[in-house]
Amino acid sequence: MALVTLVPPLTPCAASSASRDPLDAVPRRSPGTHPGPAAGRRRRRRAGGGAVSSASSSTLSAAVRRLLSDGPTPRAFSALLKAASSASPPCPSLGAQLHAQAVVRGFLGGEDSTILATAVLNHYASCREPGIARKVFDAMPRRNTVTWNALIKGYAQAGRREEAMLLFRNMKRQGRHVAPDRYTFPALLSSVGREVDAGCMQELGGSLHAHVIKAGLEKDPFVGASLISMYATIGTLVDAKVTFDQMDSLDPIVWSSMISAYVNCKEEEGALLAFFNMLCQDIKPTQFVYSSVFSVCGSMSILEMGKQVHAYSLKSNTEKDAAMINAILTMYSDCGCINDAWKVFYSNDNVNAISYNAMISALGQHGYPKEAVEHFRQMKLAGLMPDEVTLLNLLSAFNHAGRVHEGLQLFNSMVDIEGIKPMYEHYACIVDMLARSGEISEAMKTINGMPFEAEAPLWRIVLGACSKHRDIETGKKIAEMLFEIEPYEAANYILLSNIYARLGRWKEAEKVRNLMYERGVDKDDAFSWIEMGQRTHRFGVDDRSHPISREIYKNLDRLISSIKVAGYVPDISFATHNIERDRREESLYYHCEKLAFAFGDLAAPSGGTLRIMKNLRVCGDCHCAYKYFSLVTGREIILRDNQRFHHFNRGSCSCGDYW
Structure with a gap:
């Protein structure tokens, strides 16, 4: 299919809003420029997330000290245990201290101690200590539904599904006073995962669904959303859709789960259509929904749609959390707009480690290793601790730029300087870096010396x-x-x-x-696509299915003649079939990325930027041709293949011919 209409435009009022760039209010900053010292100080003040977490911990400790000195009650103990469980991260030592004090003061063990004992149990469950939680549970003289739910959730969250299911069966035997409710099933459903024995998981999921129906909770938004997520996790999107349709709910949580299910099952167009149906029913999208939709727009590289959704989120005054802002940043980057991603980063008042990770990753993929290193430096100056993802993104930036020495230096210093032990992904990045640079024997040595099996x-x-x-x-x-x-x-x-x-x-x-x-092995067909307005135009190799195919080929022939005059020589080593030289040269002319450019050159205003995507790695001959295309047409061309971004301008590429 050469021409695809993905989704209808947003409502007229939103579309008019989207006609203006949603980023216009933010000063544009281009790669290679950095904020001055004052901006750096503002950034560090904004990013001081660590201070909040430590203040929260110290506040809890002070509250415990006041509690113990003022004659505490069981209700006060329960409240503080809940706060210790809800802290991020939870405070296990503080909870253990409260538990010990409650025992010493005789608040546990009596018939009326169920609420406090449940708070103790829930604390240990939240801290991934289901074994200790079980001991508290077994010592309780009386239990209620909340108690059973807390323990079941603790085992489920700790990945101990069999024990959670056994508790559920025992719970059902207790009689009507502890019947499963809307909080029981989400914990159990979340433990159903995609494993080797997919049939077993589907049977378990279906069995739990039957229990939900028997309990009369199939239309409960909380339970229904969990059912949809469970079916998506085990890869049965059809069952998720049936569950969604049967609920006939206007609850945003249910819609959010369905959109997430489409995303998890790689049905991006379904996610977009669900989002538009949600808007048509006047259901306000949540931050999580927007994050999912931005992720889809980025993965499909549909920039105009991403801009419209961004504009709509601004028009509806949706409060943005860190995850949503980072999703917007990544969407612009994935669509080839690194400057817009940069603007989102610098307009964010709540920059955290994830924000820096997203920006460092974007800069690396677009071929800006120096800027990636600068952001890494700014991140540390802001008091934010780099993690495994930060260093992996930085290694990837060095890898894409061929900066092997700096990459090896960072890798070898990970434990000593950053206190982070290399994981499999870090070793894989180093192997790729060495092999890509031609150091294949060193790459093989690295594989053989890894503490992991390749x-x-x-x-x-x-x-x-x-x-x-x-x-x-x-x-x-x-x-x-x-x-x-x-x-x-x-x-x-x-x-x-x-x-x-x-x-x-x-x-x-x-x-x-x-x-x-x-052996009956089918290879993936290469294709490229380019977005024009609300439509995506897709091209295969030697593709003649487009409505204006004749004009596209005529323009491509003209472009090939022009770049040959400018110095382009076809690299026939990329023609993989043994045919005559002239035919081998000609076979290179009609690669899908060249056809996509020829169409874009016809359809877009002269001199405008073209953004083209390809599902596989760009071949060396097309990469060379694109450099000449940018020279003879005066266009900037942004090409995304399955490895990275290439920015072609005035006859050169941002990758420095290294990719």
Whole structure:
């Protein structure tokens, strides 16, 4: 399909609002510029999240001291235990102290101590200590539904599903005075996960759904939302949709769960349509809904829709939390608008570690390693502690820029300087960094020295580097291993075939492709897309299905002639079939990303920026052609492939020809 209308525009009033850039109110800052010292001080004041958490802890400690000196009551103990459980993070030592004092003062163990004992139990459950919570439970002379729910939730949250289910069965045997309610089922449903035995999970989920219906809670928004989320988790979106339709609810929590279910099941268009149906029924979206929709707009790279949703959120005066702001930032970045992502970051009054992580990741993907390092420095100056994600994003920024020395230096200092032990993902990033730079033997040494067993995707990264650097011997060994591990993964065959093809060893290349076809392995078709207004135009290789296909090919032929005059020479090593040279050159002209650019050049005003997306990695010949396209047309071209962003301008690319 060449032309797709994704979703209808927002309501007329929202659309008129969206016609103005929702970011116009914020001064634009471009990559490479930084706030002055005063702005840095403002940023540090805004970002002082650590002070709030420590103040909360000290406030609780002071309240406990006052309680113990003023003759405490069981109700006061219960209130403070609840506060200790609700703190972020919970205060386990404070709760244990309160528990001990309640025992010493004789407040526990009596017939009327159920409320306080339940508060103690709930505290331990919230602190992921279901074993201790169970001891408190067993010692209680009387229990109610709240008590059972607290213990079931504690086991479920600790990942101990079997024990949670056993407690549920025992609860049902207690009689009507402790019957399961709207708080029992969400805890149980949240424990149903996507595991190897999918059939078992579906059976368990269906059984719990039957219990919900028997209890008459199937239309309860709280329970219904949990059912929808459970079905999405186990991958049965149809059942989630049926549950949603049967509820016929206007509760925003239910709609939020359905939109999230579409997102989790990779049904992005369904999520957008659900969002628009929500607006049509005058249901105000929650912050979580907006975060999900921004995530969809980013993953689909539909900028205009993302702008409209952003404008609508501003018009409806939706209060933004940190997660929503970070989702907006990531959406603009994923759509190729790094300047707009930058503006969102600097307009945020509640910058936290996640905000910095999102910005560092965006800068790395767009090829701004210096700016990523500067944000890392600002983050530490603001008193925010880097975490595993921060360092992974920074390593990725070095990786995309080919700054191997700095990447290795950061990796080797993680434990000593940052106090963070490298995880599998950090090792994988270093392997990718070394292999991408041509240090394939060092990449292999790193794999062999990892405290983890390398998984197939990591070996495939090295195989891709072997294809780039034409290391046939290492490539053959890795490919043969991958054929055993993943016999139906097309990329393994294609990468090995490409090594042979680039070396001119056509018989071996054809043999690998024949093996692939004999095993019935289907490869992913390459396609590119470009958004124009409310429509997305998609192109495959040598695609002639677009309504103005004839004009597109005519324009592409003109562009190819122009860039050849400017110095472009087709790189026929990227033509992977053994045909005559002229035909190999011609086969390169009609790659999907070239067709998308030729269409964009026709449809967009002269000299305007074009944003083009591709589902696979851009080939070397198209990358070279795009540099010349930007030179002869005077356009900035932003290309997103499945690895990173490329900003082409005046004949050069932001990646420095390293990707």
